[in-house]
Amino acid sequence: MKFQVRVEGHKELRKAIRDTKDKGLARGLRQAHKETAALVVPPARADAPKQSGSLAASVAPSSSVNGAVVRAGSAKGRTKFYAGPIHFGWPRRGIKPHAFLFRAAYAMREQYATRFRELISALMRDNIES
Incomplete structure (x- = not known):
């Protein structure tokens, strides 16, 4: 189970950027992905269950040229192995799902x-006009 957003023409955009061999464009695309994913972080942190607050604090955006994700469970080298069971649930252990990341992304x-x-419009405008 995962929450995905598909962007029409994104694959072609990535290929065009890769074909230009312009590292600045690639960095710009990666930054656009990261800034977009960062919008989901505050509501995900607010909705994350809080006993100690470390799970909420571990919510962070991650990006590459291919896309972005919002992750929970690893922050500053300290892995929170319970992030998956808290988010997706673990029926055998009586843990109900608390899909805080999916709810934040949807919202x-x-x-x-x-x-x-x-x-993306600004990235293209700045690089095509230059």
Whole structure:
């Protein structure tokens, strides 16, 4: 089970950027992914179950040229192995799912779609006009 967002034309955009061999464009795309994923972090942290607060603190964006994800469970080298069972549940242990990452991503879908569109438009405008 996962929550994914597909961007129409994204594969072609990545290929075009790769074909230009322009590292600045690739960095810009990666940064756009990271900024977009960062929009999901605050609501995910707010919705994460809090006993000590370390699970909420471990929610962070991660990106590459291919896309972005919001991860929970590893922060500053300290892995929170319980992040998966808390998010997805573990029926055998009586742990009910608390899909805080999926809920945050769903709630922010319009904001990150708009922001990603703005960032990609700015990236293309700045690099095509130069």
